[in-house]
Amino acid sequence: MESTAFFEKKIHLTAQDLNQLKKTPIDQLLLVRAREQLENKCSEHGFVLPGSVQLISRSMGYFEAARFTGDAIYYVKLQGSVIYPVDDSRVTGKVIRKNKMGLYVNYRDAIRISIPRDLHLGDMEYDMVEVGDTITIEMKRSRFAINDPHILASGLFISKEQTEKEQEEPSEEVVSSSTPIMVPASSSEEEEPLAL
Numbered sequence: 001m002e003s004t005a006f007f008e009k010k011i012h013l014t015a016q017d018l019n020q021l022k023k024t025p026i027d028q029l030l031l032v033r034a035r036e037q038l039e040n041k042c043s044e045h046g047f048v049l050p051g052s053v054q055l056i057s058r059s060m061g062y063f064e065a066a067r068f069t070g071d072a073i074y075y076v077k078l079q080g081s082v083i084y085p086v087d088d089s090r091v092t093g094k095v096i097r098k099n100k101m102g103l104y105v106n107y108r109d110a111i112r113i114s115i116p117r118d119l120h121l122g123d124m125e126y127d128m129v130e131v132g133d134t135i136t137i138e139m140k141r142s143r144f145a146i147n148d149p150h151i152l153a154s155g156l157f158i159s160k161e162q163t164e165k166e167q168e169e170p171s172e173e174v175v176s177s178s179t180p181i182m183v184p185a186s187s188s189e190e191e192e193p194l195a196l
Helices: 015-022 026-038 164-168
Strands: 002-013 046-048 054-058 072-083 090-098 102-107 111-116 134-143 151-160
Touching: 002 026, 002 046, 015 026, 026 054, 026 072, 090 111, 102 134, 111 134
Parallel strands: 111 151
Antiparallel strands: 002 072, 046 072, 054 072, 090 102, 090 134, 102 111, 134 151
16 A cells, blocks of 8 residues: 655745755755645645655756746656555554444544444444544545545444553453262262263
8 A cells, every 4th residue: 555656746946945045955945845745645646645755856947937926946856655545455543533424544644434334233343443442444445636635435344453451451261160060860860970
């Protein structure tokens, strides 16, 4: 689901940005602008993870004729990590809402997954899930548009992940006795031990 994607973008630097050239290199200014445009939102390749965009190369830069904005235009090549949901892939996310419709799960602040209650009627493990629990989901369908704050998806509940507290608690076990129990018999029969 997570992969590296390459982008070609047109970036404008204003006169105010160009004033920072005294202290900051041009590549750093372009990278900051590129991160503002791409990161933490959806692109044509999927959801771009924050802090992953890197500058590969840039053009010389020029001023547009007849626009009179004073902005310098640069064409840049970038690479970044993206999340693109794949059908039937399993992910682990945190439940952020639970209502009559079902569960709403957050996966890495990139994908919001809706899990319908009607597909899990009678499933006790599903009914025991509460807000804040971590669960495993099998993704089914997803959709997004460029600049969306996250990807919308639907999926199926697979299992609930155990928390550290649940793992530390010893489970209750039924102790079976291997000692035979004597059952009184009629006077004509001998007493035989019965094992349970």
